[in-house]
Amino acid sequence: MVRSVEIMDTTLRDGEQTNGVSFVPHEKLLIARMLLQQLNVDRIEVASARVSEGEKEAVTMICRWARQADKLQSVEVLGFVDGTTSLDWINDTGCKVINLLCKGSEKHCRFQLKKTLEEHVTDIKSSIAYAHTLGISVNVYMEDWSNGMKDSPEYVFNFIDALKDEGIERFMLPDTLGILNPMLTAAYIKQMTERYPDLRFDFHAHNDYDLATSNVMAAVNNGATGVHTSLNGLGERAGNAPLSSVQAILKDHLHIATNINEAMLGEASKLAENLSGIAVPPNKPIIGDSVFTQVAGVHADGDNKNNLYCNDLLPERFGRKREYALGKNSGKANILKNLEELGLELTPEQTRRVTDRIIELGDKKQLVTQEDLPYIISDVLKHTAPDDKVKLISYMVTTAYGLKPMASVKMEIKGEVYEESAMGDGQYDAFVRAVRHIYKNKLQRTFPWLSNYQVSIPPGGRTDALVQTTISWIYNEKTYRTRALDADQTEAAIKATIKMLNIIED
Numbered sequence: 009m010v011r012s013v014e015i016m017d018t019t020l021r022d023g024e025q026t027n028g029v030s031f032v033p034h035e036k037l038l039i040a041r042m043l044l045q046q047l048n049v050d051r052i053e054v055a056s057a058r059v060s061e062g063e064k065e066a067v068t069m070i071c072r073w074a075r076q077a078d079k080l081q082s083v084e085v086l087g088f089v090d091g092t093t094s095l096d097w098i099n100d101t102g103c104k105v106i107n108l109l110c111k112g113s114e115k116h117c118r119f120q121l122k123k124t125l126e127e128h129v130t131d132i133k134s135s136i137a138y139a140h141t142l143g144i145s146v147n148v149y150m151e152d153w154s155n156g157m158k159d160s161p162e163y164v165f166n167f168i169d170a171l172k173d174e175g176i177e178r179f180m181l182p183d184t185l186g187i188l189n190p191m192l193t194a195a196y197i198k199q200m201t202e203r204y205p206d207l208r209f210d211f212h213a214h215n216d217y218d219l220a221t222s223n224v225m226a227a228v229n230n231g232a233t234g235v236h237t238s239l240n241g242l243g244e245r246a247g248n249a250p251l252s253s254v255q256a257i258l259k260d261h262l263h264i265a266t267n268i269n270e271a272m273l274g275e276a277s278k279l280a281e282n283l284s285g286i287a288v289p290p291n292k293p294i295i296g297d298s299v300f301t302q303v304a305g306v307h308a309d310g311d312n313k314n315n316l317y318c319n320d321l322l323p324e325r326f327g328r329k330r331e332y333a334l335g336k337n338s339g340k341a342n343i344l345k346n347l348e349e350l351g352l353e354l355t356p357e358q359t360r361r362v363t364d365r366i367i368e369l370g371d372k373k374q375l376v377t378q379e380d381l382p383y384i385i386s387d388v389l390k391h392t393a394p395d396d397k398v399k400l401i402s403y404m405v406t407t408a409y410g411l412k413p414m415a416s417v418k419m420e421i422k423g424e425v426y427e428e429s430a431m432g433d434g435q436y437d438a439f440v441r442a443v444r445h446i447y448k449n450k451l452q453r454t455f456p457w458l459s460n461y462q463v464s465i466p467p468g469g470r471t472d473a474l475v476q477t478t479i480s481w482i483y484n485e486k487t488y489r490t491r492a493l494d495a496d497q498t499e500a501a502i503k504a505t506i507k508m509l510n511i512i513e514d
Contacts (some may be wrong), residue, residue, distance in 0.1 A: 011260060012265040014234035016051040016210060019280060021086055022066035023242030029284045033066035040070045042279055044079050049251070053107060053236075056086040057094040064101060071102035076274055076493055080290045085145065089131045095139055105145045107180065108135060109298035110210035112167065114151025116384070124468075129170045136174050147178040147210070154183040157196040168204060171485040178208045179232060183223065184255060186216025186246065190226040201231030213249045215241060220249040223409050225257050228264060239280035240288050240295065252294035254279065260320050271327040294326060301331045346381055354385070382514070397422050397513040400506050403442075405435040405498065416441040422513070426450050436501045443505070456508065463497055481508050488512070 019034050023029070028135055031039065036054060043049045051261035055067045067085060074173030078174045084105040110132055111117040117128050132148070148171065150156065156164045168179065183193070183201065195213070200209055207339055211227035213220035213236070218402050224235050241250035252273045260261040277295040281288050323330050338375040344365050348356060348428040354362065399420040407413040415438035419426055428445040434437030444455040460480035477500035481488045488511055494502030 010013065010263065010265045013232070013252070014050040015254070015266055015268060016053060016084070016236050016250050017047075017049045018053040018212075018248065019043070019236060019238040019242055019251075021053040021055055021239035021317045022212075022236075022244065022248055023280075025244040026242045026286060029242065029286060031066070031283060033062060034334060035067050035283045036066040036427065037069050037073060039279060041073065041275050042272075043239075044074070044082055045077065046252075046267045047276050048267045049082075049237075050234075050267060051082045051084055052103075053084045054103075056090065057097045057106075064097065067098075067103055073470045075102065081145070083208065087135075089128070091116060091133050091134070092167040093139055095135065095144065098144065100184065104143060105147065105150050105177075106139055106140070107147045108132065108139075109157050110148045110167075112153035112164060112165035112182070112184075113156030117163070120446070125166060125170075129167070132171060133174060134514045136161055136176065138173075140175060145177050146175065147180055148176050149180045149182060149212075151182060154188050154192075155185065157193075157199070158187070161199070165203065167215060168200075168207070172204065174209060174301045178210050178286055180210040180212055180236075181227075181232075182212035182236075183214050184212075186214035186220070188213075188223050189217065189219055189477055190222045193226040194222040196231045197227045197230040197232055203490055208233045211235060212236040214243065215246040215248060218246070220247070221257060223251045224249045224254050225262065228258060228262060236398070238283075238293070239316065240277055242280065242284060242286065250292075250295075254323060256294055258309070270325055274327045294321065300328055312513065315466055352382070352385070358385075358422070379449075382511075396506075398506060398509040400502070401425065403439060403502070407435055407440060410432045413438045415439040415442045417446070419443070419446065421446070421451070435498045439502055440505065443509075454483075456481040456488070456512065461501070463500075479504045479508065 013459050020031065020039055023292070031143045040052055040054060042054050054070050055063050067083075071083055072078060072365050074083045080102075081436045082103060083103055084107050085098050085103050087098055087106040087108055090107050095106060095420055111121060111128060111309040114125070117123060117125060121128060123131075128131055136146050143200065143263075150164070150167065153164065156441060179200075181197070190197070193213075197209070199499055200207075210230050211224060211232040211234070213223045213227075218240070224237075228235060235254060236248065237251035238248040238252050241253075251268075255266060255268045255270060258266055259270075275293060277288060280286075288295055288297075293299060296311050343359055343366065347359075362381075365384055401418040401420055403415060403419075405413060412433070413435045414429065415435065416429045417427065417439060426446045428442045430438055430452075432440035432441045440458065447453045447455040451487045458479060458481050460478075462478045464478070470502065475497050476491060476493050477490065477497060478491045479501065481490070490504040490507040490511070492500045492507065494500035
């Protein structure tokens with residue numbers, strides 16, 4: 009039989025300890041629903057007790073929803089050995105599982121609590137007994153467990169010996185300070201699972217040495233029955249083990265079963281990125297924007313010849329698709345792949361000339377997207393391609409202290425000239441509002457919805473050089489992405505907008 013492992017995601021508790029991250033209650037509910045309903049993780053840790061009234065409101069909202077969705081036992085809150093205080097707080101929210109934070113190393117017990125193990129155990133037993141009277145299940149976090157195993161293993165074993173018969177659901181083994189490597193993780197977890205074969209152990213990794221995912225692999229390989237993750241690897245300091253990477257490694261390398269719906273990993277990552285404000289690096293495995301993009305032309309050629317450059321991490325598995333970059337490393341195969349996607353055909357000579365132009369642009373550090381390709385073809389070949397259907401004849405944007413920026417726009421759309429003016433929250437916003445007025449009031453047409461706007465200096469550029477504006481638009485449930493370069497940010501954004509309008513007209 010295939011072995012299975014529980015996934016407990018702690019994005020909403022440990023992940024929120026990322027510097028600068030704070031979720032408001034409705035954002036926590038959105039992420040909780042994504043994790044439990046769409047990603048199908050087994051459990052989620054949503055907060056620490058006693059933090060704030062806002063946190064209490066968030067937990068209450070999540071538990072109310074979870075009860076209706078029959079997932080209340082999957083919602084957990086970190087609590088403390090503080091008599092009845094944490095447990096009363098948790099009980100008030102309607103939550104039914106506490107992750108009780110205890111001391112997993114002698115050093116923490118002696119110097120932070122200033123107590124002996126026996127005194128600490130007495131306090132823990134009192135909290136457990138009170139939790140059970142409230143109908144609350146108990147998991148125990150052994151804080152600093154990894155240092156405990158390194159410096160005071162007898163303390164760790166005596167701790168568990170004293171509590172293993174107290175009705176604890178799981179013992180959680182955190183690498184609190186991120187000190188472990190896979191060899192140590194394997195050795196320490198093996199000691200735990202061999203000594204206590206009837207207990208359930210969760211492993212909680214931190215990524216200080218960039219080894220969190222490797223340590224999770226070692227823990228599962230040596231008997232851990234549950235692992236803790238977070239979306240995008242969010243967490244204190246260097247973060248936690250990313251759910252996406254953990255899922256891929258468990259399935260592909262250890263052949264471990266989980267309940268995760270892999271097709272939703274990309275969407276969940278974007279939700280966490282948007283609500284946390286922490287950008288995902290483009291080369292982040294599984295979820296980065298560039299990880300399913302082939303750059304070298306030889307790779308695209310190999311994909312055409314029996315998928316020679318594909319591995320088990322197929323983009324479709326994660327709700328994504330493979331792309332082929334356009335730049336100085338592009339070969340003919342990359343160009344052909346993008347032309348095929350656009351439904352365009354060129355002669356071999358035309359393809360060579362377009363390829364040369366894309367390589368030239370790449371040497372100048374300009375990024376070329378698939379949406380740019382028709383313009384490059386038209387520019388290079390200078391054949392009988394029709395002129396742009398949308399042309400910007402003139403525009404003026406003004407800004408003054410204490411007044412909203414204003415834009416006046418004159419443009420030609422399919423041979424007809426239109427003029428409009430509008431005010432906005434910025435110069436570009438005023439421009440877009442004026443164009444939207446033309447489309448809505450004079451053409452009676454829907455204007456695309458701007459979904460993302462990014463400004464950057466092209467790689468290797470200087471602050472007094474060109475800026476690059478990348479804009480994503482949604483129109484008729486399809487996403488378009490256009491880019492433009494200019495010394496002026498507003499001008500670059502306007503160029504990208506006109507590109508988008510021509511793509512839609514075509």
